[in-house]
Amino acid sequence: MTETAPKPRRRGRPRGGSDARERILAAAADEFGAHGYDAATMRAIAARADVDAALVHHYFGTKADLFAASVGMPLRPDRAVPLILAGPRDEVGAGIVRFVLEQMEDPGTRKRAVALLRTSIGNRMATPLLAEFLQRELIGRIAKSLGAPDAELRASLVGSQIAGLLMARYIVKLPALAGASIDDLVARVGPTVQRYLDD
Amino acid sequence: MTETAPKPRRRGRPRGGSDARERILAAAADEFGAHGYDAATMRAIAARADVDAALVHHYFGTKADLFAASVGMPLRPDRAVPLILAGPRDEVGAGIVRFVLEQMEDPGTRKRAVALLRTSIGNRMATPLLAEFLQRELIGRIAKSLGAPDAELRASLVGSQIAGLLMARYIVKLPALAGASIDDLVARVGPTVQRYLDD
Structure with missing residues (x-):
């Protein structure tokens, strides 16, 4: 998958590595699948992907945004x-x-x-x-x-x-x-x- | 599957054999699957099941009835x-x-x-x-x-x-x-x- 670089933010980028975005998406699919939408947390998804929770928000925004990305939802x-x-x-x-x-x-x-x-x-x-x-x-x-x-x-x-x-x-x-x-x-x-x- | 014997009719039962009903259901699933609902015919289903077309009508009634039986449709x-x-x-x-x-x-x-x-x-x-x-x-x-x-x-x-x-x-x-x-x-x-x- 191609991707555009995330916009720099004031406090700098949380650490992640070049494949962090894909790791987060895979972790989100696993976490949502295992616990459901309500019980899955951004913190647990970050831990599963081995990145800072801030990086998850940085790339994907809210939990709803991350879920939409993880299931390929074309409408919001x-x-x-x-x-x-x-x-x-x-x-x-x-x-x-x-x-x-x-x-x-x-x-x-x-x-x-x-x-x-x-x-x-x-x-x-x-x-x-x-x-x-x-x-x-x-x-x-x-x-x-x-x-x-x-x-x-x-x-x-x-x-x-x-x-x-x-x-x-x-x-x-x-x-x-x-x-x-x-x-x-x-x-x-x-x-x-x-x-x-x-x- | 258990089944009740078909009611005897005036002109007698068309030949079939004891497993004819199951053979017809299997043939119907194949024929509907291969040709669609509209194009599938009772005659082709009978041929595929190796029974008389009359036996198909005898057991299952109309094409709609046979389709409903073959997909396990609970509502008509x-x-x-x-x-x-x-x-x-x-x-x-x-x-x-x-x-x-x-x-x-x-x-x-x-x-x-x-x-x-x-x-x-x-x-x-x-x-x-x-x-x-x-x-x-x-x-x-x-x-x-x-x-x-x-x-x-x-x-x-x-x-x-x-x-x-x-x-x-x-x-x-x-x-x-x-x-x-x-x-x-x-x-x-x-x-x-x-x-x-x-x-």
Whole structure:
């Protein structure tokens, strides 16, 4: 894998060596696999890779960022959601559907998203890992911003429709869904997402 | 596998032998796997199993029935849909959601449905097979009964929400969805299905 040099920081680079980035990614995959998303710590990943914890943050940022890198996640729904929720309240449903479908227009993104979905659903060991990530970084954050007592269920229902749409359009490839335009799908599925969040 | 003897018919049983049923199931798996759901024929499956085509119908009924048996399909959505669509038109959304969730209450059904979903999404060879079955026996039939020009897209959107709900509740097990009551989910997801069909 090629890589760009990390930006120098004020306190200098923590020690690592030229293959530190790959060692950290391998350690992250092992640690997340062994303990799950919630229980894995940046400190344990650093120890497993034999580098300073500061170097892990330096290369990869937060635990969510490192997880996304380690599983090759092509979309960062956890990053997009605050931006989408910040828009006009009555357009948030359409905004979420449009964001996801437009991201999937890029062939590289689509290929990696399909591979990740296939693995996460098909592999019994991989499922709980993605589930914990989604619950912590996506469902939990949307629920917090909604604030209602049933906010977590509302956010989970949004997730169920978005995941189902991705699978039906890009994996199962039901002809009518695979051939529909983004505008048409935003008009049809946007109100579903809006209703789950608002009703 | 244990089995009950087939009921005698007026014209007598076509020849088969005591292991004919298992041979037919194995031949069906091979033939569906090699040619897909649409292109596989009952005649070719019979030839592969070295039995009369009449024996295949005698043991398994239609091609849809044989496919369901060969993949261990625990739910027969293609059979349920006509019954659901025959009910009051403004309750069809709630009816579909309730039917699926109530079927999944049975632990054996749930286990086999989860296994089939995992395989169909996770295994690149298995996906097109289930896709063709769903398109032909489910989406196509619902679309025909709806009759609108965009009926196939509407039926596919229903499928996307139902599949997403099953995955989020029974495979990914998002806590809020896994813990929700059937009544609550019917109240929240039923209107989505109704709107996809009617709006």
